[in-house]
Amino acid sequence: MVFSLFSKKNRIINLVINDHSIRFLELKQEDPPTPQRWLERFLPPGIIRDGKIVDIDSLSSILEECIDEWKIKRRSIRFIVPDPLVIIRKVTIPADVQEDEIKGYLYLELGSSIHLPFEEPVFDYYSLPDNDKTRDLLLFAAPEQNVMEYVNLLSKLKMNPVSADISPLSLYRLYHKVDRAGGDEVLFTVQFDLTSVNLCIFDETIPLVMRHFGLPFDINQWEITRNSLGLMVGKYTGEPEELVLQFEDIFKEINKLMDFYRYSNNTEKPDITKFLLNGDHPLLMAIYDEMKERYEIPVDLLTIDKEAKSKHPSIPTNLLLPLGLALKEVQ
Structure with a gap:
């Protein structure tokens, strides 16, 4: 999925910004997925809150330092739209709406028959199997104002934003790339980070529903x-x-x-077949062990160590999200 704000460029840097960190990764090769270099910076609390930029001056200063230190000025950038901003919603439209008319139809219906908790969204959609009378779509939307704050800030700092994605799709892209996906799978992804958790259910390759939850975070109770x-x-x-x-x-x-x-879902749909756990939470392995104890459903911890060649270093779990982003639209 791409939010339709950008043109395509080459030599793309992959950037993930959330409430507590900025991460950058540059892809060396796609198969096996191998990063060329990566770096990250901790963000003090209060600069970004629930995905929204609160202190743009501080974020601008920190990003400018990162861009200079990482030597990525004037590079094209993919980035993840922060999870708290994103909504995935199933919508139904008339079956006679033609493919090239869908986006225009959605523009007209937003705010009338299609209701979102924000105005002026940037959005994309995915067509689901339809019947003769109606056509179902998955609508991916985020408030344009908040997304454009990131775009404008990066542009102001001499970067070139060319593509945006959402975290569940980036993680699933990597999961599929390293041949972990099974047939007829209903996958429940759990992205467990330091300050938030994002949950998403995939029916085969389609993200049907997503929920995001913030975690209480007191910097005085953590040593970073x-x-x-x-x-x-x-x-x-x-x-x-x-x-x-x-x-x-x-x-x-x-x-x-x-x-x-x-x-x-109708009774013909299978139940959840697997959990996929990922994230940057320092206690991720303890969370993994607890999930295995609690659920009869298999729990898979997303890693690519088995697929990576021995000459490549092991890739830390908190870099798998930007690595999945890097696999988007690889030329």
């Missing part, structure tokens, strides 16, 4: 350092019970979304 690879390492110094309560809330949301999927 860098490891030998220059990547962030977080150590929790607060009361363990607080994290347990956070995780319990997320497991409840996972259960709710599983129930929603079961009851909103």
